[in-house]
Amino acid sequence: MCILSPFLNKERALRFSQIPVNKREVFLLRKLSVLLTGVFLVVLVLSMVMSAQEVVIYTYDSFGQTLMEMMEQHMQKEYGAKVRFVLFEDTGAMYTRLVLEKNNPRADLVIGLDEVFVIDAKKDDLFQPYRPKDADKIRKELVFDEEFYMTPYDFGYITFNYDSKTLPNPPRTFADLAGEGLGRKIVIPNPMTSSPGQAFLLATIAYFGEDGYLEFWKELKKNILVMPSSWSIAYGIYTNGEAPIVLSYGTSPVYHLISESTERYQALVLDDVAWAQIEGAGIVKGSKNPELAKAALDYLLSIPMQEALPESQFMYPVRVDAKLPESFKIAAQASEILNPRLDLGDVHDKLDSWLRDWENVMR
Amino acid sequence: MKDLRIFALVLLVVIVYVPIVGLVVKLAALPNLFELIKELLEDPSLYRVIRFTYSQAAISAAISLVVGLPAAYFFSHYNFKGKELLRNFTMISFILPSILVVLAMIVYYGQQGLFSRTFGIGTFIYSYAGIVFAHVFYNFSLSIRIVGGTWEKLNERLVESAYTLGDSKFKAFFRIELPLLWPSIAYSWLLAFLYSSLSFAIVLVFGGVSYNTLEVFIYTLTRRLNMEKAHLLAFLQLLFSFFFILIVNRFSSRSEQTSKAFTTSRAVPLVYERKKAVKILLVLYFAVLLVLFGGPLLNLFWRSFVPRGEAGFVTLENYRSLFGSRVERVLGTPLWQVFINSFLLSGTSSLVSVWLAYILARHYPKLRPWFLVPLGVSMMSYGFGVLVTLKSWMPPAILMLFTQVFIAFPVVYSIVSLGVEEINPEYREVAATLGSTESEITRRIYLPLLRPALQSAFAYGMALSLGDLTGVMLVGEGRFVTFTVALYRLIGHYSFPEGTALGTLVSILFIILFVFIESGGGKKSNAQDR
Numbered sequence: 001m002c003i004l005s006p007f008l009n010k011e012r013a014l015r016f017s018q019i020p021v022n023k024r025e026v027f028l029l030r031k032l033s034v035l036l037t038g039v040f041l042v043v044l045v046l047s048m049v050m051s052a053q054e055v056v057i058y059t060y061d062s063f064g065q066t067l068m069e070m071m072e073q074h075m076q077k078e079y080g081a082k083v084r085f086v087l088f089e090d091t092g093a094m095y096t097r098l099v100l101e102k103n104n105p106r107a108d109l110v111i112g113l114d115e116v117f118v119i120d121a122k123k124d125d126l127f128q129p130y131r132p133k134d135a136d137k138i139r140k141e142l143v144f145d146e147e148f149y150m151t152p153y154d155f156g157y158i159t160f161n162y163d164s165k166t167l168p169n170p171p172r173t174f175a176d177l178a179g180e181g182l183g184r185k186i187v188i189p190n191p192m193t194s195s196p197g198q199a200f201l202l203a204t205i206a207y208f209g210e211d212g213y214l215e216f217w218k219e220l221k222k223n224i225l226v227m228p229s230s231w232s233i234a235y236g237i238y239t240n241g242e243a244p245i246v247l248s249y250g251t252s253p254v255y256h257l258i259s260e261s262t263e264r265y266q267a268l269v270l271d272d273v274a275w276a277q278i279e280g281a282g283i284v285k286g287s288k289n290p291e292l293a294k295a296a297l298d299y300l301l302s303i304p305m306q307e308a309l310p311e312s313q314f315m316y317p318v319r320v321d322a323k324l325p326e327s328f329k330i331a332a333q334a335s336e337i338l339n340p341r342l343d344l345g346d347v348h349d350k351l352d353s354w355l356r357d358w359e360n361v362m363r
Numbered sequence: 364m365k366d367l368r369i370f371a372l373v374l375l376v377v378i379v380y381v382p383i384v385g386l387v388v389k390l391a392a393l394p395n396l397f398e399l400i401k402e403l404l405e406d407p408s409l410y411r412v413i414r415f416t417y418s419q420a421a422i423s424a425a426i427s428l429v430v431g432l433p434a435a436y437f438f439s440h441y442n443f444k445g446k447e448l449l450r451n452f453t454m455i456s457f458i459l460p461s462i463l464v465v466l467a468m469i470v471y472y473g474q475q476g477l478f479s480r481t482f483g484i485g486t487f488i489y490s491y492a493g494i495v496f497a498h499v500f501y502n503f504s505l506s507i508r509i510v511g512g513t514w515e516k517l518n519e520r521l522v523e524s525a526y527t528l529g530d531s532k533f534k535a536f537f538r539i540e541l542p543l544l545w546p547s548i549a550y551s552w553l554l555a556f557l558y559s560s561l562s563f564a565i566v567l568v569f570g571g572v573s574y575n576t577l578e579v580f581i582y583t584l585t586r587r588l589n590m591e592k593a594h595l596l597a598f599l600q601l602l603f604s605f606f607f608i609l610i611v612n613r614f615s616s617r618s619e620q621t622s623k624a625f626t627t628s629r630a631v632p633l634v635y636e637r638k639k640a641v642k643i644l645l646v647l648y649f650a651v652l653l654v655l656f657g658g659p660l661l662n663l664f665w666r667s668f669v670p671r672g673e674a675g676f677v678t679l680e681n682y683r684s685l686f687g688s689r690v691e692r693v694l695g696t697p698l699w700q701v702f703i704n705s706f707l708l709s710g711t712s713s714l715v716s717v718w719l720a721y722i723l724a725r726h727y728p729k730l731r732p733w734f735l736v737p738l739g740v741s742m743m744s745y746g747f748g749v750l751v752t753l754k755s756w757m758p759p760a761i762l763m764l765f766t767q768v769f770i771a772f773p774v775v776y777s778i779v780s781l782g783v784e785e786i787n788p789e790y791r792e793v794a795a796t797l798g799s800t801e802s803e804i805t806r807r808i809y810l811p812l813l814r815p816a817l818q819s820a821f822a823y824g825m826a827l828s829l830g831d832l833t834g835v836m837l838v839g840e841g842r843f844v845t846f847t848v849a850l851y852r853l854i855g856h857y858s859f860p861e862g863t864a865l866g867t868l869v870s871i872l873f874i875i876l877f878v879f880i881e882s883g884g885g886k887k888s889n890a891q892d893r
Contacts, residue, residue, distance in 0.1 A: 066692065089836040099588075099590070192583045192586070236462065236854065240859075241470075355583075
């Protein structure tokens, strides 16, 4: 406690010295708590004052810094508005927060919820519909919500990737992948705990039908080495050479081309079809700055933003007229997107039981 | 001083219990609570999951103990070169986020792993045994620190008098040492057990779909937006954990009498052992430990010096890239800032935890099980509790500290409170009779005697806080970038080699820091012996 005494002035020091020794600490503790309460109140008031002039955007942690800065500059220049990005560990945490804050929302705009969330979001009444200015420029098959409670802004094909150095002849079809003789070479992020994994499960249901997908997984099982909890771990296992095939994105090879200048890692579109993970944005119902949120959403779909997306997020822009960077030549595209084969309402209602059946087969 | 201890107790209640009560109140307010409970209890897979969760945890904890005990013995009885280094190295698994630990295990023990190929054996890690092995890898250091710390202070004269009375070394161990070490053994088992029961990534990677823990079950429910059920299950998990805490506490409380068996410092100072047999045993044991548990980490560190996962010459390419502008763009924060954030936050919160633990251990020994409750709550559930109670009105800096204290506290408290128990109460009584005030007793008796325990506790507190993602993201909202946030952000942008380099750097800094702290402390206590 003697550390504090030099901070007191002479007069106070004198008064302090008159306090009995055994009461001094209590005295200081009281002082400290008064001080802390004061600081706390100031912070509280400041944060209340500041929050009024900000557009609050919720997104997940791997949303690119480049995009965030572009958004901040745009909103500052055009509207004199500040942008506050609040980043979440994952989309699940983000969604939970939205539900929790429903009656007194803090966010104005949410970026990064999968299309699979849209039914729940409508049921939970989280968003207000807004048809962005450039809505007509969005590829038709990607518009998963005709009412525009949520608007798609980017998408990526969920495909397998393979290491061409250790696996010169990769499987090309679903049948090959589940066939004999491949061995335990495949890593798939677990459909129960990861979005790409869940997307692939949906792909198999879309492709083989509700009656056929379990048969496929039964065959596939012998070739799977591990099903880790997240895409990150799965991809780490793959790039560290433990297994030559991994479920990832069609755009994953772009990264290796850009920063390692290698074409060793290739994407693999089985039977020329793939599920697309479509990411959407929505304006929060009860937003305090709805006009600014709309402007931000418009900007997300503008050409500059859409063309900056690919090399920042390793995802495709949704606009038909956005140009792709040179590096995307190595990315794999499917000739058919499987998503429309399943009805989103069905997915919402049946996913739990699909997952349970799948779990029983895989155990 | 009465004010201070009440302040500490209130602080702990706010940090730990307010969020938990928030969670429980939210649950109790559910209109369909009973239906939910019924639905949950009728799910046959729940029982399978519970059985697996706690059986694997019990086995993992027991093996962690068996593996760690010889090291605890060696560390507490012998002095040898590199002791501090080894002891701190065993803690690295607590710092590294699970993704790096999992990858380290796989590149060492996997089908293409270094260990598997070197010894020409297949892989065993994709199995039940693999899960247990990974948990042992994580937790065995707990018993080295906790049991070793107690053993160091055990009065050698007691054991020697047993020898004089004709007991064999073996018999003396079971009659004298084991009963005195028992509480420490029980608590290191408990800590390892509860940590293993909260395991998530390891179980899914190594066990596949065949094995699910409660934590996996809860996370799956959260992902499917079945929040009510998830919280209900989290509460059930808390009850289970508390039940185990109570049992262990019941069978391992120490009477004041036994405290007298511990000395101020070693009666017989640590020696560089000359006996050949012991020397060989020591070298052999640590060699096996180094190959089995050190191997994966050393291999991971080594890979950070190899260009982009390909075989080749040693380079600093990954480190150059880590400090480069591309990584700064990904992180949105300069790297030096990340280091400052990490070490400042973890250091402060560990210090606060140690302080709280000391006061609470001294003044509220009866409440011990209640202080260990954070061990039974995963960060996910705690985070929800924080959201519904503290988040809206607490300043973020304070709240950030709270989440980190929550993570660090149980281990810190276990170590400190066991240490407090091992102080002969007569010292305090004598000092009090001689007219010493409470703060003098603390300064002159408790702090010097507790120094090793406080150091260990501080190290664990810091390690646990360094490895946290959920708490930091919850409060920091992505703007406060610590080591773990940075690591996940890098990996999310495909930058595994830079991530490995970052993990290596933080581990090395941590080891240097604690070797420095502990060798300073070591010199002082040696001086006291003479």
